[in-house]
Amino acid sequence: MYKYLLILAILITPSPVLHSSDDSINQFTYGYLQRINEFLEDENYIEAQRELDVFVRRYFLNEQSYERALINQLYGNFYAIQGKYEDAIPWYAKSLKFKKMPLVTGLQVRKNLAQCYFQNANYLGAIEILEQYKAIAIKRRLLFPPADRIMLGISYFQEDNYEKAYKNISEANELTTTYKEDWLGYELSLAIQLEKFNEAIETAQLLIFVNPDKKEYWKQLSGLYYTQDDDNESLAGLELAYEQNTLTKEKEYLDLSRYYLYKNLPQKAIKTIQYGINAGIINETKKNYELLADSYFILKDRAKGIEYLQESLRLASDPNTAFKIGRFAFEEEDWKTAFKYLLEAKKLNYEKNPGRLDILMGISLYELNDYESANTYFTKALSFDDTKISVEGWISYLKDISNGLVK
Numbered sequence: 001m002y003k004y005l006l007i008l009a010i011l012i013t014p015s016p017v018l019h020s021s022d023d024s025i026n027q028f029t030y031g032y033l034q035r036i037n038e039f040l041e042d043e044n045y046i047e048a049q050r051e052l053d054v055f056v057r058r059y060f061l062n063e064q065s066y067e068r069a070l071i072n073q074l075y076g077n078f079y080a081i082q083g084k085y086e087d088a089i090p091w092y093a094k095s096l097k098f099k100k101m102p103l104v105t106g107l108q109v110r111k112n113l114a115q116c117y118f119q120n121a122n123y124l125g126a127i128e129i130l131e132q133y134k135a136i137a138i139k140r141r142l143l144f145p146p147a148d149r150i151m152l153g154i155s156y157f158q159e160d161n162y163e164k165a166y167k168n169i170s171e172a173n174e175l176t177t178t179y180k181e182d183w184l185g186y187e188l189s190l191a192i193q194l195e196k197f198n199e200a201i202e203t204a205q206l207l208i209f210v211n212p213d214k215k216e217y218w219k220q221l222s223g224l225y226y227t228q229d230d231d232n233e234s235l236a237g238l239e240l241a242y243e244q245n246t247l248t249k250e251k252e253y254l255d256l257s258r259y260y261l262y263k264n265l266p267q268k269a270i271k272t273i274q275y276g277i278n279a280g281i282i283n284e285t286k287k288n289y290e291l292l293a294d295s296y297f298i299l300k301d302r303a304k305g306i307e308y309l310q311e312s313l314r315l316a317s318d319p320n321t322a323f324k325i326g327r328f329a330f331e332e333e334d335w336k337t338a339f340k341y342l343l344e345a346k347k348l349n350y351e352k353n354p355g356r357l358d359i360l361m362g363i364s365l366y367e368l369n370d371y372e373s374a375n376t377y378f379t380k381a382l383s384f385d386d387t388k389i390s391v392e393g394w395i396s397y398l399k400d401i402s403n404g405l406v407k
Contacts, residue, residue, distance in 0.1 A: 029067050036074055048078055069098035073109055085116040103140060107133055111148060123155040143389030146172040150183055166190040174353045175386055177360060179210050200224055208297045209328055218298040222261035250282050266298040286316035319348035330360055339364040355384030359391055371398050
């Protein structure tokens with residue numbers, strides 16, 4: 001495992017500390033702080049600092065006031081957006097000392113503080129704040145975003161806690177509606193590190209689907225298949241036996257197929273598997289058709305790969321396989337096929353992330369112009385903590401469409 005594989009550029013993007021609906025400060029204070037915000041947005045840091053310093057000196061000496069907490073947050077933003085993370089940290093920490101800070105504002109300050117710790121390579125500090133943020137968000141049924149789970153996972157990795165790193169990164173990948181190649185790469189590296197080879201194979205399959213042109217991924221997948229064999233030294237001799245038509249056992253054909261994948265010869269792997277099936281030597285099982293599907297994905301033939309995944313599902317009902325087919329079709333923007341297999345996964349009691357399943361089904365139906373049915377699935381996603389926040393925008397958007405506000 002190599003730590004450079006998990007370097008992540010977390011950008012500090014502090015949100016404004018004020019909202020026009022915030023009635024806990026007076027209008028004078030709101031206007032003054034908004035002016036400072038505008039200086040920061042315009043990258044006029046000299047004027048921003050001058051106004052901050054003047055404002056603190058003249059108006060707010062009480063360290064326990066809400067206004068002072070907002071000023072401290074602005075000071076943190078002032079330093080963070082300039083890349084001065086070490087200078088930003090104490091200001092964000094001071095802001096959090098105000099006990100009556102609004103919930104969303106407090107979560108944003110924690111996020112910014114964690115990002116500063118992360119950028120400053122203080123991973124223990126980042127972990128402490130992110131775990132606070134995560135616990136509060138979950139308790140209040142708010143979203144702990146996938147990107148923040150990634151930051152938490154990488155922080156655990158940097159502290160050599162690979163199990164917690166894997167847990168958070170794999171959860172982040174489960175919560176996204178579109179696969180992110182770099183995130184999947186982190187998950188694959190950790191799965192291999194932890195010798196979770198079945199999980200690693202599944203993640204490598206996703207990476208090949210996302211980017212079939214990257215040879216590193218199919219090398220990793222074929223290598224994972226290859227390393228699962230107990231007698232690797234004898235595999236090279238299987239090819240000669242196959243050419244002489246002396247192979248008679250299913251395991252020999254499958255071992256040779258994996259060997260071909262390891263050697264980057266997917267066409268030979270496909271030919272060997274198909275010959276074995278046609279000869280009645282390789283059994284038509286879910287697992288064997290999945291191996292054939294992987295071979296086609298490595299060959300960059302997505303259509304054939306999906307076809308054999310569908311065949312594997314026909315042989316043995318499995319919610320995870322149905323979900324995988326639906327996700328692949330979703331990535332290809334084949335909305336009808338996506339909904340068909342996502343619905344099948346739901347009927348088979350897919351449990352890994354039911355909220356995300358409902359969102360994907362809703363988006364597929366939206367793309368098929370079935371807004372009423374889409375809204376039904378988006379509404380179902382509201383009942384899950386991990387997807388409640390992210391789906392509210394879709395529900396609001398569909399409402400605007402029904403009211404004629406969006407054409």
